[in-house]
Every structure is written in structure tokens, then in C-alpha cells.
Amino acid sequence: MEKGEMYVGWSTKDDVRKRGGSGGLVTSMLAAALEKKLVDAVVVLKKINEFEAVPIITSDINEVLNSAGSLHSVPSHFAKLIANKNLKVALPAKGCDVRGIIEQGKRNAINLENTFIVGLNCGGSMHPVVTREMLEVMYKIKPEDVHGEEIEKGKLIFETKDGKKNAITIDELEEKGYGRRESCRYCTIKIPTNSDIACGNWGVTGDLVGKATFVEINSEKGARLLQNAVDAGYIQIQKPDEKGVAMRAKIKGVMEGLGQKWKEKIFVPMDNRLEYFRKELEHCIDCGACKTVCPTCSCGDVSKCTEYHSRGDAYKMSMYHLVRFLHLGDACIGCGQCSDVCPVDIPLTRLYRRFANPIQQELKYEPGMDMQKPPYFEVKLNE
Amino acid sequence: MSGVAGQTAAKTDGWEPKIVAFCCNWCSYGGADSAGMGRFQQPASARIIRVMCSGRIDPLHVFNAFLEGADAVLVTGCHIGDCHYVNGNDKTKIKYKYLENVAHELGIEKERLQLNWISASEGEKFANFIRDVTAQIKKLGPSPLKPEGVA
Incomplete structure (x- = not known):
């Protein structure tokens, strides 16, 4: 495996694959790194409820496998969480997390040699407190009743415990001042090419949609992390088809264009x-x-x-x-x-x-x- | 209230700006000295702060001067290539470009922040510089960042 190669992969563990957003690849990769002693600790999100979570540093594989996966309403930021701790650590990171980690690396607070950064494609995240308010004002449901959340075709969908799905378009939410953080709207780093390995569901095609993750290796460290997970039997990978690669590039272009438009609108x-x-x-x-x-x-x-x-x-x-x-x-x-x-x-x-x-x-x-x-x-x- | 307003109007009338000039020990401070020795006339508006090298001037010194009530801040040093510490003023040059950008974005007029290279023998240049800046600032009026109660 080398820098620049792309793959589509998923977890070999059935329950992780089912629970994880896109095949549970990142979760399994982190667990494998921990088991094979590639790192001493990993950072994962621990669930508070169905749409909220807090980041924790853990060395327990079960904790990793049972982590919350990816959520849209999260407190960022992981850079200061691991700064000045001298840890050998692997962690998932959005574009801005990766940038923060590299900036801390420049200031000698994080040793980048010992840090495996698993970049996640990110179209934007939401402030937890704003999300709660949004649920009550826009969706007219109690935050406690939420059972699951997802984004599909530009709509933010919250599922309640009785199985009802409530969908509102993100454009409408943002017009009313809810939805993504303002800084996410004008962010133009949607695929973190500055990380060691960039993961996301953009570019997954055919039967695998929703069940696999698209991976791009950005550094030698990233290749080591992925190879380790394959060798440990935690994940399964295959080459992506050309259509997928083109689709990923197209989504990236569209998202970055939207970000640029927001930038001009705000500034x-x-x-x-x-x-x-x-x-x-x-x-x-x-x-x-x-x-x-x-x-x-x-x-x-x-x-x-x-x-x-x-x-x-x-x-x-x-x-x-x-x-x-x-x-x-x-x-x-x-x-x-x-x-x-x-x-x-x-x-x-x-x-x-x-x-x-x-x-x-x-x-x-x-x-x-x-x-x-x-x-x-x-x-x-x-x- | 009317008393205060009247006072401000009177103040602008015969108002003299306060200019903070950062001068490096080896060149521009010497330049200020020779301006005095050569008896070149200049307004009494400049307050000189001597630093060992213009490279020592942190952008925050400049902003703090504005908040303390300076109407203009001047950054002066040796000509490029003449630095007593080899390349201190090269660093000033790059730092100043950055500082200028921030000051511009903040909305401070460009006349209020100026850079000039003055050697120890250029007394006349120093006096002229202070005179020019004083005239420019008199036109602009007091700095909007000046605290209440500071002349």
C-alpha cells in the first residue's frame, strides 16, 4: 500500500458494520491499531444519547467497538484533547481537527510522528445546544424522544422513538439560523487531504452504498494503519470503481463551491x-x-x-x-x-x-x- | 453634557496630535538626536520610545499605543542592510507588512501607522518626517481609539 492509493472497505465484524454509519471501517481500523499495539490509545466518541456524544481517550477495545460512530451534532475539537499528553494515539478527525492537530504539532505540543490521524469527510457539524433548541422550535419534538439522526439528499432527518421520521431541508434550517455551525457553512476543506488517511462515504457506489467507506491514503503512516487493520482481519478492502472516484471528486467540488458562496455572502x-x-x-x-x-x-x-x-x-x-x-x-x-x-x-x-x-x-x-x-x-x- | 461637548470642540481647535515614534537605538534615535543638534525645526508632537532594534517592536506594542491614546504610531529603524544586529530590520519589514494588514482590516487609517528607515546622520529627514505626519494627522483629527479624558 502506498500514498495516493484509494480503496473501498468495510468492517468484518457484523454488528460494527451494521451499527456504524458507513460500514464501520474507521471504528474497526482504530480497534485494530489498538490490538496490534500500533498505538497506546485512541480517541472515540462516547454516546450520551442518540444524537449527542463526548470525546474520550481510551485503551479499551470494547469501548472503541461500542463507540458512537459519526454524529452530526458534536462538540469539536480533538487537537487540544491530545495536546501536551505525549501519547501514541490514533484518532478520527474532521478537516478542522486535522488542521488543529498539525498546528499543535508545529508548536511542539503534539508529536505528529506518534499521531495517526484518520481524516473524515465533513460537510459541516452542528452545535449541540443549538440542535436541542432546533429540535423544539423547528421539529416540535422533545430532544429526549430522538432515536436517530441522518442527512439524506440535503435534508436533516430526526427519527423519534415511535418510529416517525421528521425531515426538514438544511437550507430552510440555516435560513432560520439553525443547522450547521456558521464556520462550517463557509469551510472549504471537505475532504481532509492533510490527514494520514481520508475516509468518508462519498464515492461509494452500487450495492455498497451506506455499507462501506471510501478511503484515500495520504501518507506512509496512513498506509501502515490500513495495512495493519487488513492484516489483523478487522476490515476487508477492495479497489473502487472509476465511477465512484469521479463521483467523490464531483461532490467535493460542489461542496467547496457552496462553501465559497457562503464565504462571499458572510464577509x-x-x-x-x-x-x-x-x-x-x-x-x-x-x-x-x-x-x-x-x-x-x-x-x-x-x-x-x-x-x-x-x-x-x-x-x-x-x-x-x-x-x-x-x-x-x-x-x-x-x-x-x-x-x-x-x-x-x-x-x-x-x-x-x-x-x-x-x-x-x-x-x-x-x-x-x-x-x-x-x-x-x-x-x-x-x- | 453641553460643557463636555464644548470642551471637545475647543480641544480640536488648537489641538496637537500625539505621535508615538519607536526608534532604534543605533540609527533613527541617533537621527532624532542629530535633528536636534542640527536645529531642524519640528513640531513637539512626537513621543520617542527607544528600542534596541526595530525588530524588537511587537505588533502589540503598536496597538497598545493606540489604545493608550496615540493618534499615530511610527515604526523607524536602520536602512535595510545597515542593521546593527545583521538582519533585525529585515524581520521588521516582514512583520510590519503583516501589522499593516491587520491595522487596515481593523479600520485604522493608513496615515496613522507608518514605517520609515532613518539613519543616524539623517537629522533633517527625521524632522521632515515628523512634520509631515503631524500635518497629515491634524487633517484627520484625533484617533477614534483614544480613551475618554486623554488629550
Whole structure:
């Protein structure tokens, strides 16, 4: 197996295959890595109920096999979960998770040599609290009654315990302010080519639809992970047909195009920007939560930005946020965590991206995609 | 309230901008010195902060100066190739480009943040620079980031 090869695969364990979203390949691959001692621990989602889950680090194979699989309403982010722990770990990761992990790798908080990143195709995820509200307002069902959720043909479907299916189109949900996180709507990384191995159901054709996973190997580590799972008898793979490969590329193109459209819709040019930023940041209570969750920040407790907390000064604008704007101009990966955690609902990701979009374009630097350092850290004497 | 408004109007009348100038120890600070020695006239608007090298200037120093009430911030250093520490000002150049981008996105006018290379012998250039910037800022008026109660 080599970098660049593609396969379609599924779990050989019947119950995992049935329960997992697309053939249970990722779950089985993680379990195999754990059994064959390729890694010491893996990160999986542990179910709270039928549509919510929390990430845990575990070394128990049964815990892995019984994990929740993929859900749409999840708290991200896995990068800080494994940072500064010096673990030999394999973990599933959405595009933004992968970018966060690589950024932590650049800052020496994660050893990428010891980290197997299983990338997952992602069209967007939902905030758990918003999902609860959405269930009550839009679907008129109690969150406790939900039995299952799925996305099919642009519709988000919730199944209740009495077997009734409630479907509403995602466009309609997003028009009302529900649905995917805002940062997911304008995200343009739908297939994580920066991971070790990219998995997803796009490109699976024929009888296998819903029962298998499409896999693309992106690195030597990814090849090792997949080979290990095949050797251990956990998964079965075959070559994909050409139609599938073409279909996957087409879906990717369409999704990225939609993301680009959202980007243009949200980031309209503004005249009085200074006043806009001042107004948005007025309510900041200096809790520092946005920094704590930020997957590209690894300053720890002592940092330049938090130095400016609670100074009791008369500043017109939060100095804490100005430092964050500076630090994130080149580093922001647009994961949306800061907006998620803000207790006073400042649309932080949108503010950070206002700086990051033009700056990253001008510097020709995309954080989290590879190990390239920001351009101004690479000043050469002779240039 | 009317008293306060009246005060502000009076302030803009004979108002002198406050300009924070970061000068490197080896070149532009010397330039400021020779401006004085050569008796080149310049307005008393600049507050000079001496740093050992322009490469020492963290973008956050600049923003903090604005929040403390500066109407303009100048970043000055040795000419490219003349750095006392070999390549400190090369780093300044790249860092400044980044800082300029952030300041622009934030909505700070480009006249309020300027970069200039001034050597220790260029007293006249230093004086002219301060005079030009002061004139530009007088046209623009006080910085929108100036805190209440700071002149």
C-alpha cells in the first residue's frame, strides 16, 4: 500500500458494520491499531444519547467497538484533547481537527510522528445546544424522544422513538439560523487531504452504498494503519470503481463551491470597520474561554493576550482581543470553537476570519495544511 | 453634557496630535538626536520610545499605543542592510507588512501607522518626517481609539 492509493472497505465484524454509519471501517481500523499495539490509545466518541456524544481517550477495545460512530451534532475539537499528553494515539478527525492537530504539532505540543490521524469527510457539524433548541422550535419534538439522526439528499432527518421520521431541508434550517455551525457553512476543506488517511462515504457506489467507506491514503503512516487493520482481519478492502472516484471528486467540488458562496455572502466589505469591531467586542467579559479552546494556541496559562485581562483601564477596545487578532491573522483555521464557547455570544470566528481571510491569502499561507511555518518566521539572511 | 461637548470642540481647535515614534537605538534615535543638534525645526508632537532594534517592536506594542491614546504610531529603524544586529530590520519589514494588514482590516487609517528607515546622520529627514505626519494627522483629527479624558 502506498500514498495516493484509494480503496473501498468495510468492517468484518457484523454488528460494527451494521451499527456504524458507513460500514464501520474507521471504528474497526482504530480497534485494530489498538490490538496490534500500533498505538497506546485512541480517541472515540462516547454516546450520551442518540444524537449527542463526548470525546474520550481510551485503551479499551470494547469501548472503541461500542463507540458512537459519526454524529452530526458534536462538540469539536480533538487537537487540544491530545495536546501536551505525549501519547501514541490514533484518532478520527474532521478537516478542522486535522488542521488543529498539525498546528499543535508545529508548536511542539503534539508529536505528529506518534499521531495517526484518520481524516473524515465533513460537510459541516452542528452545535449541540443549538440542535436541542432546533429540535423544539423547528421539529416540535422533545430532544429526549430522538432515536436517530441522518442527512439524506440535503435534508436533516430526526427519527423519534415511535418510529416517525421528521425531515426538514438544511437550507430552510440555516435560513432560520439553525443547522450547521456558521464556520462550517463557509469551510472549504471537505475532504481532509492533510490527514494520514481520508475516509468518508462519498464515492461509494452500487450495492455498497451506506455499507462501506471510501478511503484515500495520504501518507506512509496512513498506509501502515490500513495495512495493519487488513492484516489483523478487522476490515476487508477492495479497489473502487472509476465511477465512484469521479463521483467523490464531483461532490467535493460542489461542496467547496457552496462553501465559497457562503464565504462571499458572510464577509461583505464594510466601511466603518473600527466601530463594528468595537461594538461587537463591547460585551466581552474577559473570561478567556476563546483562547482556552483555540486549537492553534498553545501558550498555556501565561500568555501575552491574557496579560491584558481585568486591567481596569479605559481602553476603547479590548486589548486582549487585539492581541488575539494579531496572533490569529496567520493562524486561524476557522474551526468555530470560539463562537461556540463565548458566554456573551460574540461572533468571534466571524471577527477572526475577517482578519485571517485576506491576510492568509496575501501571505499565500494556509495554516494546518502542512508543516510550513508562517512566512515571517522563515526570514533568511541572504534574501 | 453641553460643557463636555464644548470642551471637545475647543480641544480640536488648537489641538496637537500625539505621535508615538519607536526608534532604534543605533540609527533613527541617533537621527532624532542629530535633528536636534542640527536645529531642524519640528513640531513637539512626537513621543520617542527607544528600542534596541526595530525588530524588537511587537505588533502589540503598536496597538497598545493606540489604545493608550496615540493618534499615530511610527515604526523607524536602520536602512535595510545597515542593521546593527545583521538582519533585525529585515524581520521588521516582514512583520510590519503583516501589522499593516491587520491595522487596515481593523479600520485604522493608513496615515496613522507608518514605517520609515532613518539613519543616524539623517537629522533633517527625521524632522521632515515628523512634520509631515503631524500635518497629515491634524487633517484627520484625533484617533477614534483614544480613551475618554486623554488629550
